[in-house]
Amino acid sequence: MARDDLITDPALLSVLQSAAQARQQSLAILDLLEEYHARDQSASPSDETALDQQLALSKQQKVLNAHLAQLRGLNRKAILGVRATKQETGEARQEIDSLHLQLQNLYYEQRHLRGEIAGCEDYDHQYKRLPMIPVEDFLSAHPEHSNSSDHDLTIARIQDEHTARQALEEQRQQLVKKKDALVKETVAKKEELGKLDGEIEKWLGGQETVRRVFEAREKKMGGVQGQA
Incomplete structure (x- = not known):
């Protein structure tokens, strides 16, 4: 070249x-x-x-x-x-x-x-240990998530579990309030019964005094009649 x-x-x-x-x-x-x-x-x-x-x-x-x-x-x-x-x-x-x-x-x-x-x-995610309902039962109750991805389905199940737990927590709080009201009512009734027991004891004590007075009077009158 x-x-x-x-x-x-x-x-x-x-x-x-x-x-x-x-x-x-x-x-x-x-x-x-x-x-x-x-x-x-x-x-x-x-x-x-x-x-x-x-x-x-x-x-x-x-x-x-x-x-x-x-x-x-x-x-x-x-x-x-x-x-x-x-x-x-x-x-x-x-x-x-x-x-x-x-x-x-x-x-x-x-x-x-x-x-x-x-x-x-x-990572051992905590949600894996949540006692959530099975997927089949969740889809049966929520058919709108039938075509959701695994990620979206898991989020929906967690939200459903959260909602259910919130409802249970509200019920628990209502039961606690009801229990507290019953306890207060029981305490009030106990106090009322205690006062009533005291009044009954006082009344019974007064009756015993009256009985003794009458018995003493009857004895005295009986002695007077015997002397006559």
């Missing part, structure tokens, strides 16, 4: 073209100098011939200087292009490094989240 087939960049092709032109022009000047040198050795040149030689050589040198100036411009352009390419490469490398760091962070975060998910899946 030829060298020209390997190089396809337009900037490099223009450099090669200018270099080739400068090389050809340099060879042409060398040939001209050799021709003039050989002619000078074979015959003595006249002033007019020497002037023509200098004019022709000057023209060729001007053409060569033009090619060299074009090469210097292309070289300067290439240097600026290399600098710009280095800057772009550095910026692209920084961006790649930043993206790589972000990718590593995402990888670590993904691994952390997977560990958290595995921990949650293996």
